[in-house]
Amino acid sequence: MRYGSLRAALAVGAALLAIAPASATDLEVTHWWTSGGEAAAVAELAKAFDATGNHWIDGAIAGSGGTARPIMISRITGGDPMGATQFNHGRQAEELVQAGLMRDLTDLANKEKWTEIIRPKSLLDSCTIDGKIYCAPVNIHSWQWLWLSNAAFEKAGVPVPKNWDEFVAAAPALEKAGIVPLAVGGQPWQATGAFDVLMVAIADKDVFMKVFGDKDEEVAAGPEMAxxxxxxxxxxxxxxxxxxxxxxxxxxxxxxGKAGGQIMGDWAQGEFQVAGQVAGKDYTCLPGLGVNEIISTGGDAFYFPRLKDEEKSKAQEVLASTLLNPTTQVAFNLKKGSLPVRGDVDLNAANDCMKKGLDILAKGNVIASTDQLLSQDSQKQKEDLFSEFFANPNLTPEEAQKRFAQIISSAD
Known part of the structure; x- marks a missing residue:
């Protein structure tokens, strides 16, 4: 990915944002960004849209995407659509599109040359069904990170790990110091995400793609997955x-410093930023767990339900354009901890961890996210398995692998 001069792009962006539509309107936007870092980031989107003369009505839904998505889908299918809604890159809105409930953005995408500016190509591919574009990508989020508390390791009297093996080896010292080695929240998607990250780091991306891309049951049951x-x-x-x-x-x-580390996507950076912590000083980040520096090209996109109100429909188009404006892309992603979807912006203000992500992206060391490779039904089966695995020590790795292979055998 090429990150060139931002000056010309910002000038274009400022001119675009300064032009208010002939008729302004309120537009409700639903999303699940409610943590401190996420709220700071979404405020940048609202500010940019409000600058067009329209007004962002915030429809934040507390909880994770797993909590929010059924609510969003129910509203759309029940005849009470919002103006725009967040989904992850992938197949989460596929059935809504097929039911004719989502707006086709192809004309706008062609007009603004999205195929030329959005990188990697897989992001726009995830928005495309039957040759038509139905969403506007806003960021690239990658799961493949281990976040470490420098203070925790100093308290435990051991060096900050450089990879997963060193982290596991340091666990006893952390526990002796009264520190939880690895923080994993109780929501099912967290355990599932951590497993997927371990899979890329320990087995490599080829195994990851054979299992989730090719749905290869034999590989899922094999020695690398063991x-x-x-x-x-x-x-x-x-x-x-x-x-x-x-x-x-x-x-x-x-x-x-209550935990030594956490396997979590790069959105965690927003929380470190809000807390005033500095990458490389207060915390350390290990992309690919310090083993395989590969990141997934997951993240977020906005879809636009079909509306009968003509003015709100016009505002939808303004919002879609604003989300991909270079000025908005920089402001939002710096706060979110994610990477921009445009290949022509410069993030000189990026911290050390974001620069690592940009470098990996530039080298092309990327994989698709599981949201892009699996249906929501298959994802749910995975979440159920790994939620149980992390909660139940009596479920052996061998039995869990056997069940995992069965899920892959019928995955779509």
Whole structure:
């Protein structure tokens, strides 16, 4: 990905934002960004949209995407659509599009040349069904990070780990110091995400793609995946004593030195930023767990339900354009901790961890996210399995792997 000069892009962006539509309107936007860092980031989107003369009506839904999505879908299918709604890159809105409930953005995308500015190409591919574009990507979020509290390791009297093996080896010293080695919140998606990260780091991306891309049951049941389940067993042992539900509560344990580390997506950076912590000084980040520096190209996009109100429909188009405006992309992603979807913006203000992500992205060391590879039904089966695995020490790695292979055998 090329990150060139931002000056010209900002000039274009300022001109675009200064032009208010002939008729302004309120537009409700639903999302699940409610933590401190997320709220700061979404405020940048609202500010940019309000600058067009329209007004962002915030429809934040507390909880994770798993909590929010059924509410969003129910409103759309029940005839009470919002103006725009967040979904993750992938197949979460597929059935809504197929039912004719979501707006086609192809004309706007062609006009603004989204195919030329959005990188990697897989992001726009995830928005495309039957050759038509139905969403506006806003960021690239990657799951493949281990966040470490420098203060926790100093208290435990051991060096800050450089990779997963060193982290596991440091766990006894952390526990002796009264520190939970690995913070994992109680929501099912957190355990599932941690497992997927371990899979890329321990087994490599080829195994990841054979299992989730090709739905290869034999590989899922094989020796490389057995190593991953052994690592997951280590992870659940180290996470004992976390005793929090939300991901940002687990992140706060790292921020306050109550936990040594957390496997979590780069959105965790927003929480470190709000807490005033500095990357490389107060906390350390290990992309790919310090083993395989590969990141997934997951993240968020906004979809626009079809509306009968003509003025709100016009405002939808303004919002979609604003979300991809270079000025908005920089302001939002710096606060969110994610990477921009535009390949022509410069993030000179990025911290050390964001620069690591940009470098990995520039090298092309990326994989698709499981949201892009699996249906929501298959994802739910995975979440049920790993929620049980992390909560029940009597469920052996061998039995869990057997059940995992069965899920993959019928995955779509």
């Amino acid at each position: 190593k991953v389940f052994k690592a997951a067993d280590d992870a659940r042992r180290m996470s004992k004593g976390t005793n929090v539900q939300d991901w940002n509560q687990a992140t706060n344990m790292v921020i306050t």
